[in-house]
Amino acid sequence: MAQISRVLHTSFLPHFPQSPLPPSSHNGASPAVPFRYRTRSSISSSPSTTSRASEARPIPWGCEIESLESASALQQWLSESGLPPQKMAIQRVDVGERGLVALKNIRKGEKLLFVPPSLVITADSDWSCLEAGNVMRRNSVPDWPLLATYLISEASLMNSSRWCSYISALPRQPYSLLYWTRSELDTYLVASQIRERAIERITDVEGTYNDLKVRIFSKYPQLFPEEIFNMRTFMWSFGILFSRLVRLPSMDGKVALVPWADMLNHSSEVETFLDYDKSSQGIVFTTDRSYQPGEQVFISYGKKSNGELLLSYGFVAKEGANPDDSVELSLPLNKSDKCYKEKLEALQKYGLSTPQRFPLQITGWSLEMKAYAYLVVCPPNMSQHFEEMAAAASNKSTSKAGINYPELEEQTLQFLLDCCESSIAKYTKFLEVS
Numbered sequence: 557m558a559q560i561s562r563v564l565h566t567s568f569l570p571h572f573p574q575s576p577l578p579p580s581s582h583n584g585a586s587p588a589v590p591f592r593y594r595t596r597s598s599i600s601s602s603p604s605t606t607s608r609a610s611e612a613r614p615i616p617w618g619c620e621i622e623s624l625e626s627a628s629a630l631q632q633w634l635s636e637s638g639l640p641p642q643k644m645a646i647q648r649v650d651v652g653e654r655g656l657v658a659l660k661n662i663r664k665g666e667k668l669l670f671v672p673p674s675l676v677i678t679a680d681s682d683w684s685c686l687e688a689g690n691v692m693r694r695n696s697v698p699d700w701p702l703l704a705t706y707l708i709s710e711a712s713l714m715n716s717s718r719w720c721s722y723i724s725a726l727p728r729q730p731y732s733l734l735y736w737t738r739s740e741l742d743t744y745l746v747a748s749q750i751r752e753r754a755i756e757r758i759t760d761v762e763g764t765y766n767d768l769k770v771r772i773f774s775k776y777p778q779l780f781p782e783e784i785f786n787m788r789t790f791m792w793s794f795g796i797l798f799s800r801l802v803r804l805p806s807m808d809g810k811v812a813l814v815p816w817a818d819m820l821n822h823s824s825e826v827e828t829f830l831d832y833d834k835s836s837q838g839i840v841f842t843t844d845r846s847y848q849p850g851e852q853v854f855i856s857y858g859k860k861s862n863g864e865l866l867l868s869y870g871f872v873a874k875e876g877a878n879p880d881d882s883v884e885l886s887l888p889l890n891k892s893d894k895c896y897k898e899k900l901e902a903l904q905k906y907g908l909s910t911p912q913r914f915p916l917q918i919t920g921w922s923l924e925m926k927a928y929a930y931l932v933v934c935p936p937n938m939s940q941h942f943e944e945m946a947a948a949a950s951n952k953s954t955s956k957a958g959i960n961y962p963e964l965e966e967q968t969l970q971f972l973l974d975c976c977e978s979s980i981a982k983y984t985k986f987l988e989v990s
């Protein structure tokens with residue numbers, strides 16, 4: 557039982573715009589490109605309760621990722637259901653397959669969308685199959701697994717669900733690392749920490765499904781038949797949640813699927829995000845640049861590295877186009893260092909260890925990473941500085957300006973360069989050859 561609740565209460569990473577971002581100026585169009593990678597639906601090399609044959613069948617609902625037919629039906633249904641007239645329409649776009657494109661001039665600072673709460677899917681939404689909803693609520697299933705099950709339940713009801721037009725316009729196979737096989741993760745993400753995070757995420761989804769199956773689905777097979785509620789459909793619904801679920805700050809951080817708003821693609825050149833607007837009582841975003849008719853309108857999914865974008869949304873920004881891109885560099889203490897023990901103790905005192913990972917951005921490294929590197933190369937005759945270095949590496953230093961040891965500078969930079977080189981050397985494939 558302990559295992560069961562651990563998996564069910566796993567909180568997945570929030571992944572869509574969540575909170576206001578600090579202001580900065582960005583100009584120009586987004587050069588982001590999709591990671592065009594469609595793979596079979598096999599999930600991992602680990603044994604799973606569902607047969608691979610059933611996973612290979614396509615999902616019977618949703619549409620091709622670039623389908624506009626279902627998108628126009630969605631548009632029509634939304635306007636009949638209370639979505640006010642829009643200044644944007646769903647169209648094929650260069651960045652993101654389908655997106656929202658300006659039909660009229662849109663000014664900087666305009667509020668757009670106004671999706672009413674009645675058109676939003678949350679954990680409180682009514683279930684078309686009331687009994688199934690009651691069972692899930694009685695079992696206190698947390699929001700993410702609840703929403704994943706809700707989506708499958710509504711999808712399987714097709715025309716009898718009020719969300720039929722929405723679900724028909726969702727991609728049948730969202731771009732997602734959940735669909736990558738273990739060998740694909742090993743091949744293409746061999747040296748990236750995203751590989752481990754993807755494996756962890758796949759394992760979480762598998763664990764969540766297995767847990768729901770044991771605890772609930774197997775007890776109510778007429779409400780949750782395995783032909784519908786299985787690993788394959790859960791991979792789909794979690795893929796949809798990871799790439800489309802929004803956290804709404806003004807609704808106490810409630811998570812929601814917002815039809816129409818979830819047709820907006822990401823650009824790292826804008827900072828605006830979706831939120832509930834109390835005055836208009838709808839989901840809106842405020843533009844932070846102007847748009848001319850025909851231009852794609854963007855929001856920000858958050859300041860994310862390319863790896864994080866790949867993990868949740870299945871795309872990466874074009875090389876050099878993402879100012880928030882970073883990789884994690886692993887810095888180890890040298891085991892043959894005479895002061896290894898003292899250095900490790902100093903690190904542990906500040907909650908650090910060896911090796912320790914630090915984010916490395918194209919624009920530079922953090923003071924913390926530099927401080928850790930100082931400690932690694934620091935000679936025994938400077939042992940009185942170990943603690944100061946460890947404190948600065950943990951960001952618990954009293955000096956905000958960072959520490960500076962000109963006498964260690966060259967060695968420190970050489971150490972960082974060596975770490976970068978050994979990290980790069982683990983990559984066996986590069987874009988040019990793959």
Ligand SMILES: C[S@@+](CC[C@H](N)C(=O)[O-])C[C@H]1O[C@@H](n2cnc3c(N)ncnc32)[C@H](O)[C@@H]1O
Pocket residue numbers: 586588589590591621651652653654655727730731799800818819820821822823868869870871872
């Ligand atoms: C919230 S949906 C946006 C609507 C989506 N384009 C559609 O047609 O349904 C998020 C998905 O859009 C795509 N996407 C969003 N921003 C992108 C970008 N800058 N470049 C490439 N693909 C993007 C990715 O496939 C992502 O998983």
